Amino acid sequence: MTETKTLETRLQRIGRVIRQAVRGDEQVFTTGSIDRAIVLLSIPMILEMAMESLFAVVDAFFVAKISTEAVATVGLTESMLTLVYSVAIGLSAAATAMVARRVGEGNREAAAKAGAQVILIAVILSVIIAIPGYFYADDILRLMARDQSVAENGSSFTRLMLTANLPILLLWMLNGIFRGAGDASTAMRALWIANGVNIVLDPLFIFGIGPFPELGLLGAGVATTIGRSLGVCYQLWHLFRVGKIVKIHLQYLKPQLDTIGRLLRLAAGSTGQYLIASASWIFMIYILGQISKEVTAGYTIAIRIVIFALLPAWGMSNAAATLVGQNLGAGHADRAEKSAWRAGFFNMIFLAFVGMFCVITAPFLIKLFTQEPAVVESGSLALRILAGGYVFYGWGMILSQAINGAGDTRTPTVLNFIFFWLVETPLAALLALHLGWGQTGVYWAIVIAESGMALAAIWVFKKGKWKLVKV
DSSP states (O other), X not given: OHHHHHXXXXXXXXXHHHHHHHHTOOOOOXXXXXXXXXXXXXXXXXXXXXXXXXXXXXXXXHHHTTOHHHHHHHHHHHHHHHHHHHHHHHHHHHHHHHXXXXXXXXXXXXXXXXHHHHHHHHHHHHHHHHHHHHHHHHHHHHHHOSSHHHHHHHHHHHHHHHHSOHXXXXXXXXXXXXXXXXXXXXXXXXXXXXXXXXXXXXXXXXXXXXXXXXXXXXXXHHHHHHHHHHHHHHHHHIIIIIOSSOOOOGGGGSOOHHHHHHHHHHHHHHHHHHHHHHHHHHHHHHHHHHHOHHHHHHXXXXXXXXXXXXXXXXXXXXXXXXHHHHHHHTTOHHHHHHHHHHHHHHHHHHHHHHHHHHHHHHHHHHHTTOOOHHHHHHHHHHHHHHHTTHHHHHHHHHHHHHHHHTTOOHHHHHHHIIIIIIIIHHHHHIIIIISSOTHHHHHHHHHHHHHXXXXXXXXXXHHOGGGGOOO
């Protein structure tokens, strides 16, 4: 009887923590149980990223119903959009680091002013990206794909996605503010709105259901843009009107060169990390594009499934970044370190199970998107090889983000350059093109580089220099 009551009490306690995490009750993460803090931050961040990954999978599902060329176009376009994502995620990491440090210090007004400068930076960068995206979308596609039918059928989709990039930038960058403040539930709801709307609109605009026009591949872009724009509107409403932890006033939008300079210095490292990784990914998909459109399509579907697995893990990584930043701001360096190690352990366990599942069920998962034998074979091969490195990815993601959260964005940038451009890129070219391994060489190069980078991140984190960084 006593054991039953104890179990009921534990379940009630777990349920209470989960409800607090989803509701977004304001919490102090610089004292108390580290595991509880990880759970409170991770649950909404994991749910946030789970919706983002679900969007990627659903989008690929509907696009695959159009044609192999459409899937290949999405893959090539997203390889270019990763440059936009790199800027957005890099600035998001900078916002998280600065806001978390200010909140940890108890200076919420300074945190809000930093958030306002993030919005100004996003608008300026959006214009810089949109102009060449609008005029050169067709040329970029023709350069990337050997099969010119991909460019002929997909240029309008690519043009829209590159031109309407502001919602992409703001959605990630504003969520960086919420994460740094420890308001993970608002960030979660913003992405749920954005991606939920996209999932509903995708089939309507692609296939022309009811009163909606049949736009084909372009419809996927229209649905995505509308969904993300609505998510951004929700974020702005919370920042300017609700202001639960960080509230921005219009006067904060006046350019503050000192704050902008510090944000850009932090973002330079963070953005550099993702630009390096993204440029490497573009090179990977370029190699696959020279093999065949079926291989490109198979890899595109496989990478969507990989994203589905890894984005929730990124949620836990973002939680680690917030905990490290806030605890350093509060002067608790040892607690910051313990938080990262605990999050890394949880992430490793999670991705070990996910990796085994992907290896066992790879053909089944790919067949959910397409029945073309060549695409299924290529996608299954990619998924099985890439999933083999999930355990290493788990540690690498957590510790790299923890170092970023401390404000040391330079060290992860150096690691990215070494392992993506001095290891992955030449190794992929050697194995795939010169030794005749084809697509298999590309996939093994990715696993080897990612695993090596994870081991290097563990070594760097143990040295502890990130504790001394000033933000």
